[in-house]
Amino acid sequence: MSDKRAAGPRVSDREASVAPARLGSELSGARSEPRYLPDIDGLRAIAVLAVLFFHLGFAGFTGGYVGVDIFFVVSGFLITRLIRDQVADGTFSFSGFYARRARRLFPALFLTLVVSFAAAGMLLSPAHLEQFGGSLLHVILSVSNVYFWTESGYFDTAARLKPLLHTWSLSVEEQFYLVWPLTLVLLLKRSPRWLPPALIAAAGALSLFFGSRWLLADPSGAFYFAPFRVVEFAFGAILVWLVAHKPKHPVVQEALVVGGLGLIAYGVVTFTPETSYPTLAALAPCLGAALVIQAGSARYSGRLLRNPVAVGIGLISYSLYLIHWPIIVFYGYYKSELTDFERFAIVGASLVAAAGMYRFVEQPFRRGLRSVTPAAFGFVCAMLALILSLPAANAWAKGGWPWRFGAALAADYDLDLLRMSSLRFTTENVGGLSFDSQRRKVLVVGDSHAGDISNALVMTLDPAAYEVKLQTFDDVCFLFIATGEAPPDMEVNAFYTARCKDEVASYRASLKVASADVVVFSVSWTQKTAEGARDVIELTRQLSRESRLAMKGLDGPRENDLRVVLMGPAPLFLNLPAKVLRLIGKGSAVEKINLRANAWRAKEGREVDAALATTAAAAGARFVSKGDVVCSESTCTVLSESGKLMLFDPSHWTLDGARLFGERIREAYPDLLD
Structure with a gap:
């Protein structure tokens, strides 16, 4: 997403720009002291x-x-x-x-x-x-x-x-x-x-x-x-x-x-x-x-x-x-x-x-x-730089001084460990270039949020009945499917243009896409990129149909049996989990923190949900709102009842969060993948 500066992006990541030059504003007089402008x-x-x-x-x-x-x-x-x-x-x-x-x-x-x-x-x-x-x-x-x-x-x-x-x-x-x-x-x-x-x-x-x-x-x-x-x-x-x-x-x-x-x-x-x-x-x-x-x-x-x-x-x-x-x-x-x-x-x-x-x-x-x-x-200046550098280097080397929150809290909420555990689980369980069993084949397509959903499915589905794989595909690149270029009304930089052409080509050639029984799309949708959802659904069905026609003797779903699911954007909680850690350190109860979290949720995702739901209905796909999975009308589950973090950053799920939210999806949509 686009912080950037702190780009960075911006801030995306042009999220801070330039230090103005304080050069010669007050100069006047001789030629070596140019006149003030x-x-x-x-x-x-x-x-x-x-x-x-x-x-x-x-x-x-x-x-x-x-x-x-x-x-x-x-x-x-x-x-x-x-x-x-x-x-x-x-x-x-x-x-x-x-x-x-x-x-x-x-x-x-x-x-x-x-x-x-x-x-x-x-x-x-x-x-x-x-x-x-x-x-x-x-x-x-x-x-x-x-x-x-x-x-x-x-x-x-x-x-x-x-x-x-x-x-x-x-x-x-x-x-x-x-x-x-x-x-x-x-x-x-x-x-x-x-x-x-x-x-x-x-x-x-x-x-x-x-x-x-x-x-x-x-x-x-x-x-x-x-x-x-x-x-x-x-x-x-x-x-x-x-x-x-x-x-x-x-x-x-x-x-x-x-x-x-x-x-x-x-x-x-x-x-x-x-x-x-x-x-x-x-x-x-x-x-x-x-x-x-x-x-x-x-x-x-x-x-x-x-x-x-x-x-x-x-x-x-x-x-x-x-x-x-x-x-x-x-x-x-x-x-x-x-x-x-x-x-x-x-x-x-x-x-x-x-x-x-x-x-x-x-x-x-x-x-x-x-x-x-x-x-x-x-x-x-050198002494001031040294005085500042020593504690800064210590904070950098010592994990940001977690002792400020108490030793027990620092051990239980190691965000780097939670993030790496989630990524490792994804790598170990849903990698590979193709499906390798006769189980029902579920392909999760998308960016880092697809990793969250694939983890949730692996942890909550019957491993004897389902095989889950992951296919990387950025939602911006959905907009390139129809013509091979970005729509004329959307400005996408040259880097994305080259990358998206490669991703579309890779998607078209993917053995996983061709053989999947269910395709689940989970990306960090925006209002604009949600417009590309219809194109990616049609392309996926086309690839599945062509694969089945090429392999007539293979048992599998017919053209109209391919199931497509659109997962809405994950609710975004700015500056999470810092807020949660601060409240835990003050002794706030889990219920109160989850109630407060509802007010921390950014509004944009709800508007995108509505656009995706309309697209899914028109394309004959299923739609699941992650916002409804994580939040109710009055509360958002950022902590489990036992006090475990559900997110390791503003929008990505920990393994505990993936398990809980996966169970909620299965309970609310029992036939989603069948």
């Missing part, structure tokens, strides 16, 4: 608000993550301008450059990390604190983008459980700082004047080309890795050589600003977490930001950027970016969904917190502590 701060304000509103789920901001591109363009412009001018004046030094970056970036970052660590220790479950400890270490090492890439997509649901997911972009920018200054200084000192912008343009083109190729095999890598973001920095860097050729005519200036803002708005409004990104799609917001920078001094449209509100938000944009995502994650950790009032309250709280950080943390270190030498400041 208020329109740059206005552009930052647009970018950070787009990210904030996207993370809070406001309508019209499904592509708000393009703020990442805007910030990278701004950073490329300001960093390159500063270095070029100082090299020309003979005032550039690497020690001065990095000392200045550290003063601007580290104080607010360290405060965010300290506050987040304190909140994480009080609120997060052991599994989530373990992940937090690992992410904090990687933030300090400036490689959190790599860490989050190894975990999952930026836009998945789990992104909402990662308070530091948004720091991936700060790591990308810090990696940019390691390479760009040295490269640029060498070019400026040892090459013709035309060569630096030409090579920057070439680097951007190569970044775009290889990023587009990489996207086909690894979308998360294309999103997180710094080399594929070079094109965005290059957009800004090239402007340094173009600003001397700004259009003089006022109408042209106005048109450029309006056009640039329009391109940014296009990305914010029309892009979604399913958009193939960044690569070619990122060109729109990048070009938009570049046009705004090039003509931001326009008399009328430029006021949208230079007004006091926009400039004020732009000045605090770095702190606002840093603090808003932890506020969202920690406030929402024990809530299923945010109300509109809560969303606006979080916007207000984030702005207030950011203003305080800017006034009392950013400004003193940037202006008021000039007497502190770079060496002394570097030593303090």
Whole structure:
């Protein structure tokens, strides 16, 4: 599902975007200190608000993550301008450059990390604190983008459980700082004047080309890795050589600003977490930001950027970016969904917190502590990093400090063990390329939720009468069955296109599909992918019919005897089982916890149930609502009567849960598979 950033996905997994560059907003005076451009701060304000509103789920901001591109363009412009001018004046030094970056970036970052660590220790479950400890270490090492890439997509649901997911972009920018200054200084000192912008343009083109190729095999890598973001920095860097050729005519200036803002708005409004990104799609917001920078001094449209509100938000944009995502994650950790009032309250709280950080943390270190030498400041930063790293490493290595919940509770609710036990059971019991007995053949088709159902069936069916197998098939790929391509009204990235074509081909060639007596579909349906259910049912029946015609002498079901079952989406309980563990630690009774769980259930699954039920009826299939299996009108069984966890994450069943829910399915639908 699409968190992502904490992609990640998002957050899916574009669930946190980019740390705005705090580069030169206040500079004025000599050429080595470029003049202050208020329109740059206005552009930052647009970018950070787009990210904030996207993370809070406001309508019209499904592509708000393009703020990442805007910030990278701004950073490329300001960093390159500063270095070029100082090299020309003979005032550039690497020690001065990095000392200045550290003063601007580290104080607010360290405060965010300290506050987040304190909140994480009080609120997060052991599994989530373990992940937090690992992410904090990687933030300090400036490689959190790599860490989050190894975990999952930026836009998945789990992104909402990662308070530091948004720091991936700060790591990308810090990696940019390691390479760009040295490269640029060498070019400026040892090459013709035309060569630096030409090579920057070439680097951007190569970044775009290889990023587009990489996207086909690894979308998360294309999103997180710094080399594929070079094109965005290059957009800004090239402007340094173009600003001397700004259009003089006022109408042209106005048109450029309006056009640039329009391109940014296009990305914010029309892009979604399913958009193939960044690569070619990122060109729109990048070009938009570049046009705004090039003509931001326009008399009328430029006021949208230079007004006091926009400039004020732009000045605090770095702190606002840093603090808003932890506020969202920690406030929402024990809530299923945010109300509109809560969303606006979080916007207000984030702005207030950011203003305080800017006034009392950013400004003193940037202006008021000039007497502190770079060496002394570097030593303090190193000590703070070490002080933070030691407990973070311990939490990461020690399973997220389960002792916070009590020794007995930690032993009984080892989420990693529960998850691995479920996966191991699936692997050991429903693997294989074909059925190998004369028992009734039950094939469960789908994603990780198919594993839950296959476990439930194996544990509750008579093994002498039924054989259960599993076939992997993502629900997004159902949409490719009819034409071999995604429907024109659905945007599916290039990675899914290639993968889905392979999955459809594998499904058509599957011996298990051809010989099954019963096919059960269980996936993480959405309202859109539920539309593909009819196609996959028809394909399955066609494959079964063709198989029976090819094997006329084989006893088995006739064409119309193939039974198809659609399992609705599993009810989603955001931030489970952390909520359950917290209540158990407080001594809450099982009955009360299950009653409260009904309020934690997300609403989306109920709407999808209705669509699937209609499809099943029209296709002559059976429909089973997992929501009705897990929940009644007033309660949801997240704990058994004996206090055992039924889910090891927000939607997947433990083995105890699979057994209980399997028994409920058999009781409610005794002839479901016969």
